[in-house]
Amino acid sequence: MAATGLAPRLNIVTLGVANVQKSRAFYEALGWRASSASRDSIAFFDLGGVVLALFNRENLADDATVAPAGDGFRAVTLAHNVESDAEVDAALAHAERSGARIVKPASKVFWGGYSGYFSDPDGHLWEVAHNPFTSLDGQGRLQLPPPELAS
Template sequence: MNAARLSMITLGVADIAESKAFYEKLGWRASSSSNDSVVFFHSGTAVLGLYDRQALADDATVANDGAGFDGVAMAMNFASEADVDAAFAHAVECGASAVKAPQKVFWGGYSGYFADPDGHLWEVAHNPFVELDEQGRMQLPD
């Protein structure tokens, strides 16, 4: 058994319907297995889930007292700087908060950050050192 894989990311959100609408505006496609309590989005080899923030904390048996940066950022990688700019602008048009406009970064790439309606950080990036396959997945060396 290979447990070293990412199957799903679940975001704790304040309003499932509002968050679902936001991600659909971004272009994500919800699965028919979604319902009023949980939403599942197709995302290549992993699933993005939306679940009530308090219910998620309860399920994990942790306190729901985090505010601001939770130490996690998700990323969408693109083939070019122009694609990053377009994705960032689209996210802001869909209701995201601009956190850091796309720009050249210290590691040699190009990236920016936006936050979804619950403050979850998303990086949009172009990494010139990593190839993307036809589905947009990062191709890392072994």
């Protein structure tokens, strides 16, 4: 933790899933490799500096001491940015072949980019997007402009 508060960092995104093995198989069908730290009860995927974890939904809710979420919209989406519109189309097609449900086919969007959405077996929404106003570094990480300096 930074001396003045919480450091601006995200290390792990944990998705509460109905069946860890089924969800792990889906993400592996996308071509992702589970870490050797994965177990029957949890799966970990290195996403280039951020880890995606899959954990039983009820156990995750119990761990956080909250009621388990329903199957409705969770007000969260995950995003996978690529370098072209064609890559968006290819990624969505691959996700669908891997068992995803296409929620929104790719199209030009109001903010000037191109994107579509798929859902994993538990309904977690993934946006696949090409944003012509940002770039990706050599490892595929989104590059944001630096913060504005206070005057």
